[in-house]
Amino acid sequence: GAGVSQSPSNKVTEKGKDVELRCDPISGHTALYWYRQSLGQGLEFLIYFQGNSAPDKSGLPSDRFSAERTGGSVSTLTIQRTQQEDSAVYLCASSLAPSSSEQYFGPGTRLTVT
Amino acid sequence: QKEVEQDPGPLSVPEGAIVSLNCTYSNSAFQYFMWYRQYSRKGPELLMYTYSSGNKEDGRFTAQVDKSSKYISLFIRDSQPSDSATYLCAMSGDSGGSNYKLTFGKGTLLTVNP
Numbered sequence: 356g357a358g359v360s361q362s363p364s365n366k367v368t369e370k371g372k373d374v375e376l377r378c379d380p381i382s383g384h385t386a387l388y389w390y391r392q393s394l395g396q397g398l399e400f401l402i403y404f405q406g407n408s409a410p411d412k413s414g415l416p417s418d419r420f421s422a423e424r425t426g427g428s429v430s431t432l433t434i435q436r437t438q439q440e441d442s443a444v445y446l447c448a449s450s451l452a453p454s455s456s457e458q459y460f461g462p463g464t465r466l467t468v469t
Numbered sequence: 470q471k472e473v474e475q476d477p478g479p480l481s482v483p484e485g486a487i488v489s490l491n492c493t494y495s496n497s498a499f500q501y502f503m504w505y506r507q508y509s510r511k512g513p514e515l516l517m518y519t520y521s522s523g524n525k526e527d528g529r530f531t532a533q534v535d536k537s538s539k540y541i542s543l544f545i546r547d548s549q550p551s552d553s554a555t556y557l558c559a560m561s562g563d564s565g566g567s568n569y570k571l572t573f574g575k576g577t578l579l580t581v582n583p
Contacts, residue, residue: 397576
């Protein structure tokens with residue numbers, strides 16, 4: 356079956372602009388996660404969505420970052436007023452079970468802020 | 470001390486060699502241990518998923534967890550050039566029910582030479 360899909364695959368933006376990144380989880384997966392992979396930092400947890408429950412936003416690095424999940428499926432991660440330090444690969448993952456450590460990742464969106 | 474330590478390599482081996490990849494960790498609450506393979510400019514692919522201590526085998530791959538030593542390993546037998554990738558260890562715990570927050574090592578870059 357289809358895996359997690361993300362779009363765009365690459366995004367170049369100017370400092371100060373807003374960007375939206377999209378994630379489509381695996382069909383039937385109830386939980387969705389966003390991570391960031393920065394050079395030298397490894398993968399860092401950003402946010403977790405499960406059904407209609409309030410998301411766990413504890414990993415978001417600043418209030419310029421926000422995310423939503425509509426209809427329990429597609430999710431968008433929005434970064435406002437982008438900064439150069441936001442340059443990274445943003446990865447989305449999903450899991451069949453809620454609160455699961457067995458997560459399947461998408462290909463990521465490579466964001467470059469110039 | 471970082472929560473998860475992983476030798477970044479690079480590690481270069483001849484085809485057919487047995488590869489040993491390792492991570493150490495400091496958080497005794499970790500209960501779930503994963504190994505991901507990440508090809509260049511792709512998302513992480515879940516290879517092995519284990520709970521608590523012990524061994525798990527899947528084809529040419531064997532994952533070992535030693536919770537007493539806070540040490541996990543991934544062995545690859547009969548390594549192939551297609552195994553050339555970055556290998557990431559990840560782990561999570563039951564602390565506060567947030568076992569979905571994966572903590573990653575920074576990855577080991579493996580090259581298998583034909």
